[in-house]
Amino acid sequence: MYHSPRRSPFSARSGFSLLEVLVSMTLLALVLVVLLNVTDQVQKTYRSTRGKTEQFRESRIAFESLTRRLSQATLNTYWDYNDPVTPTRYHRQSELRFRAGRATVLLPAGTQTTTHGVFFQGPTGYVSNSVNSGLENLLNTSGYFIEFGDDSAIRPGILPASIPLKNRFRLYELVEPAESLSVYRYTSGNPLFTGLDWFRDPLAASPRPARVLASNIVALIIWPKDPQNASLATDYNYDTSPDADLAAQAIQEHQLPPILQVTMVAIDEASAGRLEATNGTTAPDLVQASWFTQSNQAQFDQDLKDLKSRLLAEKVNFRIFTSNVSISGAKWSRN
Numbered sequence: 001m002y003h004s005p006r007r008s009p010f011s012a013r014s015g016f017s018l019l020e021v022l023v024s025m026t027l028l029a030l031v032l033v034v035l036l037n038v039t040d041q042v043q044k045t046y047r048s049t050r051g052k053t054e055q056f057r058e059s060r061i062a063f064e065s066l067t068r069r070l071s072q073a074t075l076n077t078y079w080d081y082n083d084p085v086t087p088t089r090y091h092r093q094s095e096l097r098f099r100a101g102r103a104t105v106l107l108p109a110g111t112q113t114t115t116h117g118v119f120f121q122g123p124t125g126y127v128s129n130s131v132n133s134g135l136e137n138l139l140n141t142s143g144y145f146i147e148f149g150d151d152s153a154i155r156p157g158i159l160p161a162s163i164p165l166k167n168r169f170r171l172y173e174l175v176e177p178a179e180s181l182s183v184y185r186y187t188s189g190n191p192l193f194t195g196l197d198w199f200r201d202p203l204a205a206s207p208r209p210a211r212v213l214a215s216n217i218v219a220l221i222i223w224p225k226d227p228q229n230a231s232l233a234t235d236y237n238y239d240t241s242p243d244a245d246l247a248a249q250a251i252q253e254h255q256l257p258p259i260l261q262v263t264m265v266a267i268d269e270a271s272a273g274r275l276e277a278t279n280g281t282t283a284p285d286l287v288q289a290s291w292f293t294q295s296n297q298a299q300f301d302q303d304l305k306d307l308k309s310r311l312l313a314e315k316v317n318f319r320i321f322t323s324n325v326s327i328s329g330a331k332w333s334r335n
Helices: 018-070 183-187 197-204 269-279 297-313
Strands: 078-081 090-093 098-102 116-122 140-149 168-175 210-215 217-225 259-267 318-326
Touching: 018 116, 018 140, 018 168, 018 210, 018 259, 018 318, 098 217, 116 217, 140 197, 140 217, 168 197, 168 217, 168 269, 183 197, 217 297, 259 297, 297 318
Parallel strands: none
Antiparallel strands: 078 090, 098 116, 116 140, 140 168, 168 210, 217 259, 259 318
16 A cells, blocks of 8 residues: 655744734834833933932032031130220130121122022131242131022133023132231221121122032021030021120120031022023022021921922922031130
């Protein structure tokens, strides 16, 4: 009997049908599209996170520099008669000054500023030329404040004029050269001097001995406190200038606060750009003038909460830095 050869069960189908190939290609295309979308989202998230990290890194470095310099504030106090003509008691004395408070009061009229400023003397040792170099413990008048304006005075000269100016809040650091120290001009001849000229003079100089420490800083709160963390000022204002009353001595007179609670609020560049597109050359109204004027814990917490709500309402990305700074030169006494 004749038997036909056995055929392999796979011999009837030697390949894929056209329909199967098309389905496979469609599925592969969908997988590729999904993978590309995921990769794109990851890249966007990475770029955004990296941009925010870089932006707030500048703010963090500025905050660390500010707090370190504040811890070096000094008054070089000594004891002397309260009145050289008819003395009745000894008083703390100093020709140096420390002043913290509302920036609208401390800075010249017309300055677009916000929240607080602080000015003091410390052994920075900065001089403007090499002739006076080598004396690292020389005193300088230093200060920190926020100012809003364009970048015409700080942008590199190589930038073409076609690039538009940037209007931003900026944290400035004032460091008056030691050889130009102006505080003695007022206090050594007049021990009762209580003016602001000792730091307004260098602010009015040209060129101004102040540099941008960080951009997009919208709030700086300086809160003087005692060793028990209690407020030393009801309105954040702290002034070591002497009082005209020679019989008694105010607690702030010639005495540094032992602790400064420093709080700084920074926003990112993308948010600042959107605010500029809306407000132009006018400072955006992010911090109300009534905020951070009463220095008690409940009010501070409420003001900070209101500021956060305001920034969130404006869809602004922000970060808050805060620290308690101990001033090593403070010789605190309530007597």
